Every structure is written in structure tokens, then in C-alpha cells.
Amino acid sequence: MRLATWNVNGIRARHAVVLEWLEARRPDVLCLQETKVEDDKFPALAYRALGYDVALCGQKSYNGVAILSRAPLCDVTRGLGDAVDDPQARFLAATAAGVRVMTAYVPNGEAVGSDKFVFKLAWLERLRAHLERHLRPGAAALLCGDFNVAPAELDVWEPRVFAGKLLFTLDERAALERVKAVGLVDVVRALHPGARLYTWWDYQAGAFGRDEGLRLDHVYVTPALAARAAAAEVDRATRAGKQPSDHAPVIVTFRDV
């Protein structure tokens, strides 16, 4: 299985780019974040025409996640399924070819210490609790998406600039670490220890040209899947191309899945 995750920053604004990319790269599964559209306005027909099944969890204007899969999707669940009354469309899970695929768009947090920052930390804890309820030891499962957290110094272009800043605070990194600690492996980092593999660059100030990026998009997998991980890449060419999202696709290949 070849799986990709991509924060597209608006599926309608990115439709032509995503279609062209899908035709060229043909991943088995593509998880999308920040689709920014209600489900009945998602351009699902075009993806179905390319042979992809489509599962959606969207809303008007903001957030929104989707899973596209060449194998039929089953057991689709939307949201974290806890007691919190939360209208934000940020989590979707479905099973594709026997693999439980979960995708998340973690809140950005706006500013350190803000209400949205507090919500972000609480959301990560809710995500951890969801995984604890649903992940089974030995299962083939993965959690991918835009986590809006750079886990380590290697994942920010200048650690001194980012110390204590949004996306890199110790609180955010600890909350993400607790998610991972349910029993998941950061498979891109496992395959590329020591590599600078940014996935997001600010649209402003020529950040991409200067390679001033952050690694915010991650693929976490169970040990069963980690053992089958053969390759991982960040598709920087797409970020460099026309009408880019500010995030690049991350692609992971698993053998015998």
C-alpha cells in the first residue's frame, strides 16, 4: 500500500492540482486535510471517476478531512466519538484493504496561551483517548494528517527562532508525544533519522525558496505496519509547483499490505 497525506488548504481551490497529482502519483490511499467544504459540495465524482472511493467529514469554510482509496472504504467513522460537543470537522477513520486509516487535522492554536491554544492541547488529549479506546495491539493501523506540531529541533528550520513559539512549544510537543505513546511509530522519521524533511512552508516572505519550513504533517503507524514500511518521501516538487498548498504531500510505501 502506498499512502499519502496532504493538507490541501481548500479542495475547491486546489481541485485541478489534486486531480493532476492523483493521476500522476496514483497512491492507494490519499488522506486530505483542510478541505474547507461541506460534504455535498466536495467534488467527489471526479475522484470516483479516477477509481477512488471517497469518505468525507467536512464543514463550511474551515477544517474538513477526507479519505480517498482505491480499495473500498468500510467502517467509516466521523469525529472523535467522545462526549464533547464539538462541531469542528477534524477527524475521520475508515478501513481500506484491512488497514485502519485515521486522519486528523489538529487545531492550529492561533497563539500560545490563547483559548484556541488551550483547545488544541485538549483536542490532542481527546485524540489520545480515542486511540486508547480503539487501537488494538498488533493491528494494522495508522494515524496521519496535519498535526500542527513540529516534534523535535530537527523539524524546524531554526530552533532558536522557534523556541517557545506556536507549533513548537514544549506543551504541544508533549501532547503529541502522549498521542504517539499509545503505541505508534513516526514512520517518516524512523525511515529517515537525521533528515530535514519539512512539510510546510509559510506562503509569506519567500519561505519555501529559503527552505524555512517545519515538519507538521506526520504518519504514525502501529508496530505491525512499521515493520512493513519500505519508503517515505515528502513531495517538495508539488509545493514548488503552480498554485501550491502551503503543505507538501507526504507519501509512505508499505510492502505486503
Next chain:
DNA sequence: ATGTCACATCTAATGTGA
């Protein structure tokens, strides 16, 4: 230095969110 996008709204310039 601010530098950019996407989306919504009293369809044109502005606010919100990232």
C-alpha cells in the same frame, strides 16, 4: 520591513483563520 493565501459576505473590499 511586511511580505500570502482561501473563504465568506450586503459582488467589492474587508474580516477571519491559518
